[in-house]
Structure formats: C-alpha cells, structure tokens
Amino acid sequence: MPILDTYTIYFLIFMGNLVMCLMLLIFAKTTGFEVLMRYYTYAKLLQTSGAGVLLFRGIVPVDFSVIVGNGLVFLGIALEVCCIVHIDRVPLKSVVKRWLQVAAGLAVGFALLYLAGANIGIRAFISAMSIAVYSLVAAAGLFFRSNSTNLRRVVALFFLILAACQVVRALYAFSLGPNHAPFSLSLSQMFAFISIYLHMLISTMSFLLMSREVIDIRLQEAATKDFLTGIYNRAQFMQMSEKLLSLMIRQQRPVTVFMIDCDNFKAINDTYGHAVGDSVLVNFSQDTQAILRKEDLFGRYGGEEFIIFSPNTTDSDALIMGKKIQSAILLSAAGDLTIPKYTISIGTATMIPEALADMEKLIKRADQALLQAKRNGRNQIVQF
Known part of the structure; x- marks a missing residue:
C-alpha cells in the first residue's frame, strides 16, 4: 500500500x-491582543521554531538541532496546555512561570540524556511520553472543571485520544531503541507523525472555539447578571421568576418573595466612600447566595435593594430563612475588617396559589412589608 513520506508530514507540521502563528497574530491585531491569546501565540511561535530547527537537521548542526529543537517544542507545548487549561481565566504570571519551569527542567533533562549518549529510541520515547502527559493534563483540566461545558468535554476526549496515540508512538520507539529512525518510510512512523499533525490542528482549533465560547458566555452573563454582585439583574430575575411562578401555580405550591434592603446604606457611602459601599453589597450577595437553595432565585432589584423568589416556601419557612440571612450577615460583618458593620431589613410576602397568583402584587406586598420593617426601626423581618 502507498505510504506517505514522513518527512513531508513533518514539513506540513512545521508549515x-x-x-497558525501568522493567523493568530493577524486575529490578535484586529480584535485586541488579550493576555491569554498572547501567551498562546508565544506557544505556537516556540513550537514552530523548535519544529524548524528539527526539520533542518543537517543544515543546522545535529547537536544544536536535537537539544534546542526539542527544548523549544517542550516549552511551547507546556505554554499551550497552560492556555487551554486556563481558557476562561487569565493565569497569574507566577502560574505561567511554574509551567515553563517544569518544561525547562524537562528540556534540560532531555539535553543531558542526549549528551550522555542515550539512543534515538529512548529520546523519541521521552519526547512522545512528554506530549502524552501534557495531553492528559489538558484533558483533565477541561473535563474535571466545575464549569466544564459540552465543548470542553469533547475537546478533552480528543486530547485523551491524542495522548493514547503518543503512548503507542513512545512504546514503539522504545522497542526499536537505536534502530529507530524518525523519518523512516514505515506505516507506524506515518501514523505517529499524523498524530502529531492532528495534535497541532485540534489544539489550535479547540483553543479558538473555546475562546469564542468564553466570549459568548461572558456576553450572556453581562445581559443577565448584575455587573457588581454577579447575581441576576432585575430584568432577568423577573423573567425567570414569572416562569417559576406559573409552575408553582399549576402545582398549587406556596411561594415567598423577599424584599431586602441594606440599612442606612447612604450613610455608609457618605462615611466610607462608594468603594466600601460596593464591598458591602458584594459581601451581602455572597453570604446570602451561600444560604439559598438551588431552586431559589436571587436578584438585585435596584441600588441596595435585593429580591429573592423562593418556591415551595411557606411563611414559617420564610421567617427561618430570613433569620438565617440576618445571622450570616452579622457574623460576616463582624469577621471582615474591610467593611463596616451593617444590618438589613427584610419584608416577605407568601403566595397561596388559590388566593393570589400575581407576581406584581406579590412583590408589592413584600415591598410594603419591607417599608414597615424600616418604619419599625430597621434590622428586622416583617411578613405581609
């Protein structure tokens, strides 16, 4: 059967x-050079340089080609995997530095083995196993994330397959030992180089697709979440609560709406500044979110006023939940020296589907209860 020239395949890997380096540079120049995109472009530049040095062995001195070429590839793949694992957040410089330090250590170890006279089979084994390990790291980093998406899980599966291909390549090279020839015309070598070519294609395509997915997720969050606290904004809260209310009406289950206001918030802003005021709102949102159930909806209604839609919640359940929120706020404010101590007032209204099935009326009643809590001296719960 005809066999592709492995040297040609490796040349295609280099090209x-x-x-892809040129495309990334053009893309970054036209859309903005974000930090993660810059790191990924550096990764491809390192791999391209390393592949070029290895490809032109003979024109380039052999020792230089083996040591420097493989070293650049190790560094490039490490930086590439670092970018893929941190696809939805920019890694700290210290984190990137540790990834590169590990790769540099691998490159130095490879160079020492070469200088010590390790045969080409052992060197190919180490090179392939290194790529396999990095592919496994990429797969694990994408699959076992709490916010993993379907796209990331599919990409993780591809990296798992690529890792298996590299393990086969490594074992084959190790079995041949000094008889291993990188550019030999054999079926096994053809598949080995094709797997490297696929690794190059899949990793870059995956990075770009996942980058686009991250942008889409952020745009969706910007449209539905409050920019400061990260909870639902008013429009999204109302849309979701209306749907959930319809379900509760059909199931004839009780629903409670909480209207919550941070007491004397204007005084906090005037005394400590708006930055501290924002910290108070963030603190309140995080502490409250930790108490709520998964089915509860939590949103910022406006300014320092918040709203909770709590399905399957009676008036007695609402009172217990309100006290839990107040207790959590007191404990958190006492233990956090970066924010002043503050209290909250809570108004609640519970819907019995047979008697009331109107979201606007339910919110209005909870708001009236909140106003009464303020008139009564604040830092308390009033139920309509």
Whole structure:
C-alpha cells in the first residue's frame, strides 16, 4: 500500500504551526491582543521554531538541532496546555512561570540524556511520553472543571485520544531503541507523525472555539447578571421568576418573595466612600447566595435593594430563612475588617396559589412589608 513520506508530514507540521502563528497574530491585531491569546501565540511561535530547527537537521548542526529543537517544542507545548487549561481565566504570571519551569527542567533533562549518549529510541520515547502527559493534563483540566461545558468535554476526549496515540508512538520507539529512525518510510512512523499533525490542528482549533465560547458566555452573563454582585439583574430575575411562578401555580405550591434592603446604606457611602459601599453589597450577595437553595432565585432589584423568589416556601419557612440571612450577615460583618458593620431589613410576602397568583402584587406586598420593617426601626423581618 502507498505510504506517505514522513518527512513531508513533518514539513506540513512545521508549515501548519507557522501559518497558525501568522493567523493568530493577524486575529490578535484586529480584535485586541488579550493576555491569554498572547501567551498562546508565544506557544505556537516556540513550537514552530523548535519544529524548524528539527526539520533542518543537517543544515543546522545535529547537536544544536536535537537539544534546542526539542527544548523549544517542550516549552511551547507546556505554554499551550497552560492556555487551554486556563481558557476562561487569565493565569497569574507566577502560574505561567511554574509551567515553563517544569518544561525547562524537562528540556534540560532531555539535553543531558542526549549528551550522555542515550539512543534515538529512548529520546523519541521521552519526547512522545512528554506530549502524552501534557495531553492528559489538558484533558483533565477541561473535563474535571466545575464549569466544564459540552465543548470542553469533547475537546478533552480528543486530547485523551491524542495522548493514547503518543503512548503507542513512545512504546514503539522504545522497542526499536537505536534502530529507530524518525523519518523512516514505515506505516507506524506515518501514523505517529499524523498524530502529531492532528495534535497541532485540534489544539489550535479547540483553543479558538473555546475562546469564542468564553466570549459568548461572558456576553450572556453581562445581559443577565448584575455587573457588581454577579447575581441576576432585575430584568432577568423577573423573567425567570414569572416562569417559576406559573409552575408553582399549576402545582398549587406556596411561594415567598423577599424584599431586602441594606440599612442606612447612604450613610455608609457618605462615611466610607462608594468603594466600601460596593464591598458591602458584594459581601451581602455572597453570604446570602451561600444560604439559598438551588431552586431559589436571587436578584438585585435596584441600588441596595435585593429580591429573592423562593418556591415551595411557606411563611414559617420564610421567617427561618430570613433569620438565617440576618445571622450570616452579622457574623460576616463582624469577621471582615474591610467593611463596616451593617444590618438589613427584610419584608416577605407568601403566595397561596388559590388566593393570589400575581407576581406584581406579590412583590408589592413584600415591598410594603419591607417599608414597615424600616418604619419599625430597621434590622428586622416583617411578613405581609
């Protein structure tokens, strides 16, 4: 059967990395050079340089080609996997530095083995196993994240397959030992180089697709979440609560709406500044979110006023939940020296589907209860 020239395949790997570098540079220049995109472009530049040095062995001195070429590839793949694992957040410089330090250590170890006379089979084994390990790290980093998406899980599966291909390549090279020839015309070598070519394509395509997914997620969050606290904004809260209310009406289950206001918030802003006021709102949102159930909806109604839609909650359940929120706020404010001590007032209204099935009326009643809590001296719960 006809066999593809492995040298040609490796040349395509070099050219593929080079073209992708140019495309990344053009893309970044036209859309903005974000930090993660810059790191990924550096990764492809390192891999392209390393592949070029290895490709032109003979023109380039052999020792230089083996040591420097493989070293650049190790560094490039490490930085690439770092970017893929941190696809939805920019890694700290210290984190990137540790990734590169590990890769540099691997490159130095490889160089020492070469200088010590390790045969080409052992060197190919180490190179392939290193790529396999990095592929496994990428797969684990994408699959076992709490916010993993379907796209990331599919990409993780691809990296798992690529890792298996590299393990097969490594074992084959190790079995041949000094008889291993990188550019030999054999079926096994053809598949080995094709797997490297696929790794180059899949990793770059996956990075770009996942980057686009991150942008889409952020745009959706910007449209539905409050920019400061990260909870639902008023429009999204109302839309979701209306749907959930309809379900509760059909199931004839009780629903409670909480209207919550941070007491004397204007005084906090005037005394400590708006930055501290924002910290208070964030603190309140985080502490309250930790108490609420998964089915509860929590939103910022406006300014320092918040709203909770709590399905399957009676008036007695609401009182217990309100006291829990107040207790959590007191404990948190006492233990956090960055924010002043503050209290909250809570008004609640519970819907019995047979008697009331109107969201606007329910919110109005909870708001009236909140106003009464303020008139009564604040820092208390009033139920309509």
